[in-house]
Amino acid sequence: MSPFEPSALTPDPRHDMEKQVHPKALPGINITASPTATTDVDPEHVSEPTLFRGRLARWNAKVEGLSSLEARGITRVLPEHRFKGGLRGHVQMVFLWFSINLVANNIITGLFGPLVFALGWTDSVCIVIFAYILGVAAPAYMATFGAESGNRAMILSRFFLGYWPSKLMAVFNLIQQIGFGIIGCIVAGQIISAVNGNGLTIAVGCVIAALCIGLLATFGISVLHTYERYAFIPQLMVLFVLVGSAAKEFDVSATSQGAAGTITANRCSFFALSYGNSVGWAAVAPDFYVYYPVTTSKYATFSATMLGAWMAFVFCNILGIGVATAIPNVPAWAEAYDISSGALLLELFRGLGGFGGLCAVILALGSVTNNAPGTYNAANTFQVLGRYTKAIPRWMWCIIIMIIELVCSVAGRNHLFAVFQNFLPIVSYWISPWVTIIVEEHFFFHYLRGLPFDWAAWEDKEKLPVGIAALSAWLCAWAGAIVGMQQVWYHGPVALKVGNYGGDIGAWLSIAIACLIYPPLRYLELKKLGR
16 A cells, blocks of 8 residues: 555554454454553553543544544554555655645745844855754654654653653653744734735634644644645745746845854854754654554665755745845835735735735645644644543644644734744754754664664553663753853853854754763663663
């Protein structure tokens, strides 16, 4: 079966643990378990709270029985429940990540180079190209564990950082994914409001975007893969129209402004912003490959994921950089930019009349493509927090997250650029040391020692790392990020040493500290505690 078929990522009822109708069809597997119960541990030793009884339980069963709705929560996907994969599966990986990131949000991120950090065309483009190579490498690497393990990203975290520290990582991931969802709703709201001549408020646009994102995430992995497979096509066509309509105004001769030290600091900050815009997907990527076969090539997975994401990020950011270089020279663009980012994006299509408005609406709907995967991941992440959150079905968490994104986007709709500038770099402060520790644990303590992971032990605390070394290293790295961060509301003492006014080096300090501290601490942990 090919992943290009809608049913490919939702197992047949005869093999889907959550929709099983023949209790003896798969001997040795608890096929009557709830979507969130473990399947790799003896069911007699698993005690899960029951939150749904009577009519509510029957209603939940009906919802989970809907066609194409994924009933599974954080339960590990066993090898016998995967599709066959193949070349088309790897092509789907490219389409998935290209589609997710070919959106207006990334055009707006590109605006920051010239408009906020006073960088020229060449500086901005070079930074974008290399920052996204580094940023996308993290999710591409994490993606290789999805098919191998059958576990979601925040469950995978347990195998590297331990059972309890991973709950802290889950909290940060929730903040990250919901934060990006809020930003996506605001961008869509601004565009929809501008197209309507401000007849519709930004708040209405935020509501529309949040509802679409929540609906897509609720149905789960099969619908997400199918939607992302085709969603990039209208987005790409619209962006080509944008190039034809607006590129003639781009100022590719624009140069960076300020003293040499200031330019250096601004380069550091824009690099950190671009890196932070992409590295956050590391906590999401494995979730989309858990139905791929165990034999899926890791090299192909890494390459396909990185290629799809990097092309989309760089294309959209370079468009944003080009628009930003033209704003000082095009009064109509400058006026629109003063109103909102959505008004600016609409203005880029102004010469196309009604067709331009349609293009802007299609661009706005890209926020659904970009943020539904994060909302889906956040729902799974909630289940990692504890027994009671795990007992709440994934689809219900999607609805709760949708409401949170809706309310927060409406409340923050007038402060988009401040949200972007303050939120995106902070994402990299927690996730960079997290990925660093995972890489070191994988390479030094498993690969080099020839020790495989027991992916079936995802809920067995006695078989997972204690986590003292990982948590200690992560906390030290976090402290390093704080002294190296450069934000509007805080300037780290080390960050102030960069240039005349300071530059953001928090992510790089956190990576360096985690690299140095974790290996010796982990060695001592293994020597004293044995795991």
